[in-house]
Amino acid sequence: MNTVKKKTTSPLHPRMKRERKTIEKMIAIYCRDHHNTKSGPCGECRELLEYAHLRLAHCPLQENKTTCGNCPIHCYKPRMREKVREVMRYSGPRMIRHHPILAVGHIVDGFRKKPKGS
Numbered sequence: 001m002n003t004v005k006k007k008t009t010s011p012l013h014p015r016m017k018r019e020r021k022t023i024e025k026m027i028a029i030y031c032r033d034h035h036n037t038k039s040g041p042c043g044e045c046r047e048l049l050e051y052a053h054l055r056l057a058h059c060p061l062q063e064n065k066t067t068c069g070n071c072p073i074h075c076y077k078p079r080m081r082e083k084v085r086e087v088m089r090y091s092g093p094r095m096i097r098h099h100p101i102l103a104v105g106h107i108v109d110g111f112r113k114k115p116k117g118s
């Protein structure tokens with residue numbers, strides 16, 4: 001067992017992996033219902049997903065973060081932020097039916113305290 005290092009290189013924290021998966025599922029649900037895609041998200045949604053993953057990778061809070069919706073940092077640029085909010089508004093409630101474990105995890109994460117000083 002090596003000691004837990006406080007550096008965010010190589011293997012992803014399980015929390016961050018789940019976060020990536022959650023946004024992936026949310027975008028898939030949204031795209032399927034809005035853009036009539038059957039196998040994987042369309043180009044536009046794929047772009048959004050890549051952007052979301054990129055933001056997660058650069059998130060300074062990493063596994064200590066709250067959910068992006070509660071985060072005080074707002075690292076998305078406005079156009080992407082609008083889109084991802086729409087996706088979450090639509091897919092959030094549907095996640096409970098389609099991916100209950102991910103959904104519950106996400107809700108629990110939302111109760112995490114925001115970093116002090118916000």
Ligand SMILES: [Zn+2]
Nearest residue numbers: 031035042045
């Ligand atoms: Zn789409």
